[in-house]
Amino acid sequence: MKKQIVLATIATLATGSAYATKARMDALGQANDRGSFYINDTRNVFRNAARINQTNNYVVTEWGDATANSTTTDTVANPNAEGGFFKNQGSFSYGVYLGSELTNQNRKGSATGYANGMGGGATGTHGDAGFQERSNDLDLFFGGDMGVEWGARLHYANAKTEQASPNPELKASTLELGLGMVMGDLNAYVNYVINDELENSTAGAGYKWENDGTMNLGVGYNWMDYTFFADYNKVGGEFTGGTGVAVDTTEMSVLTVGAGYTKEISSTSRLFTDLSFVKTSAEDVDGANTANKVEVDRSELPLTVGFETDATSWLTLRGSISQNIFINSQKVKNGAAAELSSTRNNTTSVNAGATLNFGKLMIDGMIGTNATNGTATAGAAGNRGVLDTDRLLTRVAVHYWF
Numbered sequence: 259m260k261k262q263i264v265l266a267t268i269a270t271l272a273t274g275s276a277y278a279t280k281a282r283m284d285a286l287g288q289a290n291d292r293g294s295f296y297i298n299d300t301r302n303v304f305r306n307a308a309r310i311n312q313t314n315n316y317v318v319t320e321w322g323d324a325t326a327n328s329t330t331t332d333t334v335a336n337p338n339a340e341g342g343f344f345k346n347q348g349s350f351s352y353g354v355y356l357g358s359e360l361t362n363q364n365r366k367g368s369a370t371g372y373a374n375g376m377g378g379g380a381t382g383t384h385g386d387a388g389f390q391e392r393s394n395d396l397d398l399f400f401g402g403d404m405g406v407e408w409g410a411r412l413h414y415a416n417a418k419t420e421q422a423s424p425n426p427e428l429k430a431s432t433l434e435l436g437l438g439m440v441m442g443d444l445n446a447y448v449n450y451v452i453n454d455e456l457e458n459s460t461a462g463a464g465y466k467w468e469n470d471g472t473m474n475l476g477v478g479y480n481w482m483d484y485t486f487f488a489d490y491n492k493v494g495g496e497f498t499g500g501t502g503v504a505v506d507t508t509e510m511s512v513l514t515v516g517a518g519y520t521k522e523i524s525s526t527s528r529l530f531t532d533l534s535f536v537k538t539s540a541e542d543v544d545g546a547n548t549a550n551k552v553e554v555d556r557s558e559l560p561l562t563v564g565f566e567t568d569a570t571s572w573l574t575l576r577g578s579i580s581q582n583i584f585i586n587s588q589k590v591k592n593g594a595a596a597e598l599s600s601t602r603n604n605t606t607s608v609n610a611g612a613t614l615n616f617g618k619l620m621i622d623g624m625i626g627t628n629a630t631n632g633t634a635t636a637g638a639a640g641n642r643g644v645l646d647t648d649r650l651l652t653r654v655a656v657h658y659w660f
């Protein structure tokens with residue numbers, strides 16, 4: 259009886275609907291931060307702000323840890339508390355979203371550089387436990403349709419803490435601008451971080467973390483049941499551990515080129531498949547020893563197959579499996595040491611989910627593989643998908659259309 263209750267609860271709180279939340283993206287093997295390149299979902303407004311014209315008049319709340327967006331990156335094991343509303347008014351649409359962690363990188367503690375996180379080896383320090391926590395992030399959306407659908411997103415966060423003299427004031431600030439357009443079958447977007455920095459630490463003045471040109475831009479084109487896409491994402495930062503201390507730098511760029519296929523199997527079932535070439539390059543440099551530089555390059559060809567079916571009028575089920583095929587290599591160059599090549603192990607990822615539909619109200623959640631699987635973090639080596647019974651209901655959200 260106890261097992262039946264647990265299974266019923268899992269079915270109730272799994273992923274959802276034709277338009278849903280991060281849980282749906284996770285279950286279908288898509289990026290939960292900015293949404294999918296080709297599957298329609300409300301999460302896509304964070305990739306292309308013009309999508310607000312196609313998905314509006316709803317409220318969404320993502321359950322999670324209120325501190326996740328200040329000290330850690332959102333993961334299935336440690337989801338971020340966030341949410342907002344989107345509304346259509348005449349020929350315009352607008353929205354307000356609270357708690358998004360899109361531009362966040364973990365700078366608390368001795369933060370790991372991108373190349374180190376990808377298995378390149380430790381080089382320098384890229385964060386400090388005494389920094390001001392960035393929190394209370396705000397996203398404002400506005401868009402319209404003038405023959406060409408357009409949209410804009412402004413991300414803002416600001417925080418400070420005054421310390422007793424002579425200790426310095428701790429500061430944290432973030433400003434990001436997102437622009438997008440949709441013209442028929444063509445769409446394009448750019449998301450650029452104008453400012454993102456942490457200044458001073460409880461350890462003293464001169465400590466600083468500053469963004470170094472983080473941006474995301476891309477284009478997509480729909481042709482019949484296919485969507486062809488290209489996306490470039492770059493993140494990076496500079497860390498100074500005190501006045502007069504050399505700067506440690508870290509950066510990572512990801513180029514994704516691929517195609518997605520959507521097929522309506524029946525009036526209640528849908529098949530999603532995508533294949534893409536992903537090229538990732540990362541570099542960490544220890545400012546105190548510039549000869550000690552770590553470089554990591556990956557080339558991958560991930561294939562994802564997902565499905566979604568309306569089992570009943572009140573329950574939608576979905577699942578996916580992903581794995582690198584044919585191309586699956588990594589090269590590591592650590593200082594003066596010889597370059598080493600290897601194959602990434604166990605890239606298979608399996609996820610599943612469902613949605614409870616109560617008219618305009620939907621309850622979403624997710625069942626998936628463990629937190630170190632696949633692309634849970636930028637540098638995760640990837641473990642074979644294993645159902646982790648300690649984290650069955652890690653993504654839960656409420657989605658209401660009005």
